[in-house]
Amino acid sequence: MKIATWNVNSLKVRLPHVLDWLAANQPDALCLQELKLEDKGFPVAELQAAGYNAVFNGQKTYNGVAILSPHPLEDVVRDIPGFSDEQKRIIAATVNGVRIVCGYFPNGQAVGSDKFEYKLRWLGALTEWLRAELTAHPRLVLGGDFNIAPEDRDAHPDWKDEIHVSAPERAAFTALTALGLVDAFRLYDQPERAFSWWDYRMGAFRRNFGLRIDHLLVSPALQPACRACTVDKAPRKLERPSDHAPVVLDLEV
């Protein structure tokens, strides 16, 4: 089973890239973030024609998440239960007996800002929900744009801002791994300076000035099935790319 996550920064603009990527990679589940469209504008027919079902949780202009799969998507949950939030950042579904939680984590803007406080509250609510979700669904993958670089090696050495690498954000990431979830990317040898996001400005992709902020976390019950986890930089090299690249997990299930 192949599970991937990709922040597409507007599904309307990136739909051709997504369709090409689906055809080339044939994932069993693809988590998308930053759709930037309302549910009534979701490209259901185009994806269906490509052989993919979709569940989605969108809003105008900002945020928005979806899970695509050629298989049935069951037991769909939208938003973090019990957490009051206008922003559409969570969708979960079960595919072939694997619980998939797709999240677009808040950016946080700047350490200490109101948006940063929201980010930490959101992370706390997510963690408590996942504690229960893991009990109900031991075979679980949490995928998405976390907007957190978990370790120093996950940010370019010249990264100057504190946001995405601050101690409170990393503590929140550690709270997720304390549930038993493991960062699948770090189960394997990886190239140095492996990132999943590069700023559009400053020739950042060409210089590999980036962050690794898109992750696939795997529950204990699924960890023995993990076989590989990689960043696919190919879509970042296309015309009019997303600023993020897909991260792909291979599971032997």
Next chain:
DNA sequence: ATGGCGGGAGAATCCCGA
């Protein structure tokens, strides 16, 4: 020191992302 790119909404000297 600043903004640098890109998407979106809608007409801004705009907002937001990471």
